[in-house]
Amino acid sequence: MRITHEADYAVRIVYVLAAEKKMLPARDISERSGVTLRFALKILRKLASEGIVVSYKGASGGYELAADPKELSLGQLIECIDGPLEINHCLSDSFDCTRVGDKRICRFRRVFSELSIELRDKLYSLKLSDFID
């Protein structure tokens, strides 16, 4: 029932970029976030592919926050790394529920779905700017 370390690191990394408000090379991001360089690069790649950061190649290259901290949410960051925020596997599209009890959708699934949506909404309402001075 936990987000992955990788998603947690993604939050740290983006926090560093948002606080800095400028482009930073991956090595600096690694140092300031406390995430190893290699792993930070992997995470930065995912963030770049989602348009959350932009990368600049070559000497004096690096990464910069692309999204507006007032718009970028914790939920978006976490889902970028971990995939959909669902508290039970039965909520995934591919899952075929065989549990008895209800007509069309089992009652447990319904409440898991509602709780997932609530949690997801809250994480999406928490913007990165809320965590910067």
Added chain:
Amino acid sequence: MRITHEADYAVRIVYVLAAEKKMLPARDISERSGVTLRFALKILRKLASEGIVVSYKGASGGYELAADPKELSLGQLIECIDGPLEINHCLSDSFDCTRVGDKRICRFRRVFSELSIELRDKLYSLKLSDFID
């Protein structure tokens, strides 16, 4: 960010026992819940050690719901199998947060903690009796 299959199965199993309102041998529980006998036995042992079900040994033995369905909650069942309901590993007692940003406890950790508590409270407020006719 998901509960385990095992916790999901525990809910199914307890639902069967609550709907039946009587002792059932493990084989029947397995058949009606759709959980393999071996795995169901493992789960039933954990439920028994928490006092959620009681077991009767020997021929014509089986398992019976020990808790009151009006008191027994989804949260209690899930934590019985999966451990504490925390959405980030940084919330566990043993974790030493090194993240910069705040005086004593980092802001991210605070919101993860609040969200975990909210989710946990909701799962504890959902009683098994809410899912029985």
Added chain:
DNA sequence: TATAAAGTATACTAAAACCGTAAACAAAAG
């Protein structure tokens, strides 16, 4: 009281997910 039907306990294993690491490559600044 024998025996078969149940649960108990411990340990094992296969597969998946997680958490990184390695190496070869491509782009761009100076």
Added chain:
DNA sequence: CTTTTGTTTACGGTTTTAGTATACTTTATA
């Protein structure tokens, strides 16, 4: 044209998950 950076793909160790196996104990009942 060389050095510094990012890019891509693949690899691998560790942990968790999910489920199984085996040997055992207990007890109803014939």
